[in-house]
Amino acid sequence: xxxxxxxxxxxxxxxxxxxxxxxxxxxxxxxxxxxxxxxxxxxxxxxxxxxxxxxxxxxxxxxxxxxxxxxxxxxxxxxxxxxxx
Amino acid sequence: xxxxxxxxxxxxxxxxxxxxxxxxxxxxxxxxxxxxxxxxxxxxxxxxxxxxxxxxxxxxxxxxxxxxxxxxxxxxxxxxxxxxxxxxxxxxxxxxxxxxxxxxxxxxxxxxxxxxxxxxxxxxxxxxxxxxxxxxxxxxxxxxxxxx
Numbered sequence: 001x002x003x004x005x006x007x008x009x010x011x012x013x014x015x016x017x018x019x020x021x022x023x024x025x026x027x028x029x030x031x032x033x034x035x036x037x038x039x040x041x042x043x044x045x046x047x048x049x050x051x052x053x054x055x056x057x058x059x060x061x062x063x064x065x066x067x068x069x070x071x072x073x074x075x076x077x078x079x080x081x082x083x084x085x
Numbered sequence: 086x087x088x089x090x091x092x093x094x095x096x097x098x099x100x101x102x103x104x105x106x107x108x109x110x111x112x113x114x115x116x117x118x119x120x121x122x123x124x125x126x127x128x129x130x131x132x133x134x135x136x137x138x139x140x141x142x143x144x145x146x147x148x149x150x151x152x153x154x155x156x157x158x159x160x161x162x163x164x165x166x167x168x169x170x171x172x173x174x175x176x177x178x179x180x181x182x183x184x185x186x187x188x189x190x191x192x193x194x195x196x197x198x199x200x201x202x203x204x205x206x207x208x209x210x211x212x213x214x215x216x217x218x219x220x221x222x223x224x225x226x227x228x229x230x231x232x233x
Contacts, residue, residue, distance in 0.1 A: 010147030012137040019214035023195065025206075043152035050156055054170070054221055057161045058189035061171050073193070076201055 009037040014044050018051055132218055156228055166227065173223035177216050184209060185216035 009017075014037050020026045021034050038045050105113035136153075140146045160166055174185055183202060187193040193201075199209050 010137075011149045012132070012134065012147040015132050015218075016214070019210055019217060023210055023213075025210060041149075043149035046153045046155050050153060050221060050225070051217060053156055053158045053161055054217065054224060055189050057167060057170050057224075058174070058185070058220075059192060060162060060167055061174075061190045062192070073197065073201075080200065 008040055009033055011037075011041060011044055014038075014041070015047055018048055021048075022051070022055075133222060153225065154229070154232070156224070160228065160231075161224065166224070169227045170220060170224060173220045174216070176223075177219060181212050181216035181219070184212040185220065188213055189217070 014034060017026060017030065017034055021031065026034060038048065102113055136150060138145045138148055138150050142148075161170075174182060174190070177185065180202075184198060184204075187198045187201070188195065195206070195209055195213075198204065199206060202209070204212070
C-alpha cells in the first residue's frame with residue numbers, strides 16, 4: 001500500500017499520467033505534483049521504471065526492414081516539403 | 086465502439102437536464118460531468134482498476150492494492166520476452182498498434198508520427214498511452230508466469 005501526503009495524487013491517477021510525463025507534455029504544476037508523488041510512492045516508481053524498460057525492449061524489436069522504413073520516412077518528408085509544408 | 090454507458094442512455098431520456106444544459110446552466114453541467122465521470126474514467130483508463138484500492142476504501146482509495154513487482158529487466162531482453170512484446174503489440178487495435186510501432190519500435194518522434202498518421206498531439210499521446218499500458222500488462226503477466 002502506498003504512503004502518501006494528504007494532498008498527494010492517487011496512484012490510479014498518476015499511472016494515467018505516465019505517458020504525458022515521459023512525453024514532456026505535463027504542464028509545470030502537474031509535473032511537479034507527479035514528481036512529488038513519486039517521492040512518496042515506491043509502487044509508482046516501479047511502474048514508471050517498468051514503462052521505461054518496456055520502451056527500451058520495444059526498441060530492440062526493430063528489424064532490418066528499418067532501412068525500408070527510413071526510405072519511407074524520407075519520402076514522406078520530401079512529399080510534405082514539396083507541398084510547401 | 087462499446088455500447089453507450091447506462092449513464093448516457095439515462096441522459097438521453099432526461100430532457101429537463103438537456104434543457105438546463107441548453108440554457109447554459111453551469112450547475113447542471115457540473116452535475117452531468119460528475120455523473121459521467123466513472124464512465125469517462127473507464128474509457129480513458131489504460132491500467133487495470135483491480136490493481137488499485139476501490140473508492141470505498143476509507144484511507145487509501147485509488148492507491149495501489151499491492152505494488153507492482155519490479156521486473157528483472159535483463160530478462161525483458163531475452164528472445165522469449167521480446168517475442169511476447171512483439172505479440173502484445175500485434176494484438177493491439179490498429180491505431181494503438183501503428184503509434185506504438187512507430188514510436189517505440191521504429192523510434193520515430195511524436196511529430197513524425199502525428200504527421201504520418203494525421204493525428205493531433207493529444208490523440209497521438211492517448212493512443213501511445215493505451216498501447217503502452219496494455220503491452221505493459223501483457224509483459225507483467227508473462228513475467229509473473231515465469232516467476233518461481
